Amino acid sequence: MLSIIKLSHAPSIISGASVVGKKEYDGPLGTDFDIHDNDSTFGMDTWEKSESEMQRLAVNTSLAKAKLSPSDIEVIFAGDLMNQCTGSAYGALGFAKPYFGIYGACSTFAEGLAIASMMLGAGYYKKCAVVTSSHFCSAERQFRFPIEYGGQRPPTSQRTVTGAGAVILSLDGAGPFICDVMPGIPIDMGISDANNMGAAMAPAAINTFKRYFDETNTSPSDYDLILTGDLGMEGHSILCEIMGTKGYDMSKNYNDCGLMIYNCKTQDVHSGGSGCGCSATVFSSLILKKLLRHELNNVLFAATGALMSPDSIKQGMSIPGIAHLIHIKNERI
Amino acid sequence: MKLIRAFIIGGALCVIAQIFIDKTRLTPARILVAYVTMGVILGGAGVYGYLVDFAGCGATLPLTGFGYSLSQGVKKAVDESGLIGALTGGLTATAGGIAAAISFGYIFSIIFKSKPKR
Numbered sequence: 001m002l003s004i005i006k007l008s009h010a011p012s013i014i015s016g017a018s019v020v021g022k023k024e025y026d027g028p029l030g031t032d033f034d035i036h037d038n039d040s041t042f043g044m045d046t047w048e049k050s051e052s053e054m055q056r057l058a059v060n061t062s063l064a065k066a067k068l069s070p071s072d073i074e075v076i077f078a079g080d081l082m083n084q085c086t087g088s089a090y091g092a093l094g095f096a097k098p099y100f101g102i103y104g105a106c107s108t109f110a111e112g113l114a115i116a117s118m119m120l121g122a123g124y125y126k127k128c129a130v131v132t133s134s135h136f137c138s139a140e141r142q143f144r145f146p147i148e149y150g151g152q153r154p155p156t157s158q159r160t161v162t163g164a165g166a167v168i169l170s171l172d173g174a175g176p177f178i179c180d181v182m183p184g185i186p187i188d189m190g191i192s193d194a195n196n197m198g199a200a201m202a203p204a205a206i207n208t209f210k211r212y213f214d215e216t217n218t219s220p221s222d223y224d225l226i227l228t229g230d231l232g233m234e235g236h237s238i239l240c241e242i243m244g245t246k247g248y249d250m251s252k253n254y255n256d257c258g259l260m261i262y263n264c265k266t267q268d269v270h271s272g273g274s275g276c277g278c279s280a281t282v283f284s285s286l287i288l289k290k291l292l293r294h295e296l297n298n299v300l301f302a303a304t305g306a307l308m309s310p311d312s313i314k315q316g317m318s319i320p321g322i323a324h325l326i327h328i329k330n331e332r333i
Numbered sequence: 334m335k336l337i338r339a340f341i342i343g344g345a346l347c348v349i350a351q352i353f354i355d356k357t358r359l360t361p362a363r364i365l366v367a368y369v370t371m372g373v374i375l376g377g378a379g380v381y382g383y384l385v386d387f388a389g390c391g392a393t394l395p396l397t398g399f400g401y402s403l404s405q406g407v408k409k410a411v412d413e414s415g416l417i418g419a420l421t422g423g424l425t426a427t428a429g430g431i432a433a434a435i436s437f438g439y440i441f442s443i444i445f446k447s448k449p450k451r
Contacts, residue, residue, distance in 0.1 A: 148447045152354055195358065
């Protein structure tokens with residue numbers, strides 16, 4: 001039984017927008033992002049409200065780029081890292097549209113794109129918005145301690161990206177198109193070190209990529225770019241090595257958003273960027289621009305997520321990973 | 334002089350903790366708890382007192398010093414009030430420090446706004 005979902009009416013990504021904090025703006029992709037804020041508050045008095053504001057800004061900017069108004073979209077798919085998807089729920093309020101809150105940890109953006117494109121492909125909706133966000137301060141409060149605690153981070157940890165990325169999907173559009181989707185399977189290899197997410201998530205990415213290449217009978221070299229969300233330095237090398245032993249050479253055209261968004265040498269981010277805002281912002285800015293300019297024409301985007309919770313960590317449970325894959329092409333199949 | 338010894342010993346305790354953070358998978362919370370516990374054990378055994386005499390604040394300021402205070406407080410309270418001292422002694426001895434942490438933490442959180450590191 002095949003697990004790939006081919007979209008016969010492939011929806012088009014008609015616009016994208018990204019909103020980031022200071023550290024991301026200071027990084028290598030700084031000027032590719034649409035909006036940034038120097039103190040990461042976005043004018044709000046709590047980090048959770050800041051995250052909602054980032055999502056609102058991302059969706060509104062994306063709508064403006066597509067010359068649409070909020071009333072033109074039919075549904076919003078949104079997610080973030082916080083309990084009860086607080087940022088997304090409050091951020092969606094202003095749009096007065098049907099809202100699906102989703103959670104896939106750092107894979108949420110790909111999950112949102114997958115679910116949204118399947119719904120559009122099946123004809124339930126014609127236009128929708130997909131947005132995800134993460135914020136360094138709210139993530140620290142959520143998963144570790146509030147930043148007021150002043151806790152120190154070990155060298156293998158990644159830094160949660162402060163950012164929101166949004167795209168508008170439409171059934172009428174000239175591309176790039178989401179042609180097929182491979183939903184991820186949760187994979188748990190017994191890693192319980194919360195400071196080494198890359199190693200926990202890499203097996204899920206390996207599982208998804210291998211299933212995809214096998215079912216489509218393709219190999220990594222058939223694509224212009226293979227992108228993961230936030231495997232970081234450790235996860236990146238694990239993925240390349242293990243896929244290499246299975247006969248898939250990913251060394252030439254594979255990159256990771258977590259390694260692209262920061263300068264790991266100069267910005268003191270240890271193992272790279274993470275969080276669902278990481279893949280959302282990088283995809284909605286740099287990658288989408290390259291697709292629209294036809295510098296990239298055939299892209300595999302697989303955001304990975306670590307499905308643990310603060311309680312599961314405290315209870316000593318290991319960390320399962322998941323990787324949802326989206327295939328984007330500049331022409332419909 | 335004592336100032337330099339305090340600096341060296343206090344710094345050394347921090348370096349040891351940093352090595353744990355960099356080289357092991359111990360979380361900062363576990364390291365801090367281990368430090369308090371070591372302070373209690375070494376204080377109870379009578380060993381930590383020598384470090385305090387040698388280095389003053391360099392030994393009492395780090396979290397091992399907090400464990401040391403707990404142990405000395407318990408010793409004193411058990412001598413004075415019997416077994417109940419095992420429960421009352423630690424908090425009595427560290428009451429000042431705990432109240433200071435709470436009060437100053439609260440005051441500073443009202444005065445200052447937190448933000449992420451640059």
